[in-house]
Amino acid sequence: MDPDFYAYNSKAHFDVKVVPYAKLGTISVSQVSFPSPVVTPYPVNNTVTGFLFLPSTPGPYPAMLVEHEWLPVKLENEFRMCRRIAEGGMAAFLIVQPYSYNRRPLPRIPDVELLSADVPQMVGAVRQAVLDARRAFDWLSTRPDIDPQRMGVAGISLGGIFAPLIAGVDHRAKVLVTIVGGVDVSDIVFDSPITYGIQPGFRYHGVTYDSLKRDMAPIEPANWLHGFDPRNALLFNGRYDVFISPKQAHHLSEALGGAQIVWTNTGHYGTVFAEKEIEGTGIKFLRSRFGLDTTPFAPPLTLPAPTIKIGLLAGGHEGASPAVAYQIINFDKAARFSLDGQLTLRGLAIAPSFSLDESNSLGFEFPLLHGKSQPKLFYFFHFTL
DSSP, X not given: OOXXXXXXXXXXXXXXXXXXXXXXXXXXXXXXXXXXXXXXXXXXXXXXXXXXXXXXXXXXXXXXXXXXXXXXXXXXXXXXXXXXXXXXXXXXXXXOOTTSGGGSOSSOOTTOSSSXXXXXXXXXXXHHHHHHHHHHHHHHHHOTTEEEEEEEXXXXXXHHHHHXXXXXXXXXXXXXXXXXXXXXXXXXXXXXXXXXXXXXXXXXXTOOHHHHHHHTGGGOGGGTOOSOOGGGEEEEEXXXXXXXXXXXXXXXXXXXXXXXXXXXXXXXXXXXXXXXHHHHHHHHHHHHHTTSOOSOOOOOSEEOOOOEEEEEEEETTTEEEEEEEEEEEESSTTOXXXXXXXXESSOEEEEEEEEOXXXXXXXXXXXXXXXXXXXXXXXXXXXXX
């Protein structure tokens, strides 16, 4: 990769505006704004907004830059995450990505988005996101209440793709935490259900998978993650995520030299059911890596979270029916073998079930208060929350 792709003038003076924003218990939050190192034709996108969360205890603090999910409406998940980081004795700086939140041009302009079927636009937007993060590190490093030797980056979903890219490009990010993040970004954009809305645009623009992979190489995190200490990275992923798949999580771990993955037996969105456990584990990890705790950190392999499947059941006593299944008992850590409570149009059932992969299960249905008592084989095509 060309190291100059993410070059910018780190010595250039830039004005930063900091105003009080909120008080969350003992945590103070300030709204921060500064000019992006990249000037686009859209003025609203050229000013970076951020939110700085500071503990009440004396500094200087370790600091985590936090990257948000794709096109958030309220930043609620990220605010909770930043508050927990600050309550753990560290600073957190939530940065708004290009073409997102208050930086999104309105009325909406087709393809002028962070993720877009216009590949040069998308690559440029991701490059801008990385350079905005580098400028944020520049500013944090000048603050007397921040320790510039103890900084890192975290991200959720799309932010969990950007965070390792930033850590690979800017070595001031010594620690990395991702929640439902991964690599293989061209695969995610080209095939994932989460980007279904932009995929027809690829056909319109004549974009093929091979051309996309080639053109997105500069923004592929795995191409930049060389020499990152795997002990300083912790990944949280859903075993049944169809948006950012377990394979893509494993590839991120491998690119980081074997970083630990902590799994939940959920899909992409079901990790919210393990939010407190993820945050608690993440804070212990950060405090350990930043030297705030001397207790050795040993992450669990799996965090508890309910597994909920929604889809179409074929066979059983229904023949075919929409169904919702809730895993009552898991017989293995990966929740592949389970006893499910199942709701169909006919009513409730108990179902021993085996998950073939992220979206397909087989099992036997034992109806409750409907149908005949003998079990019947069923196939379940589902989406796991």
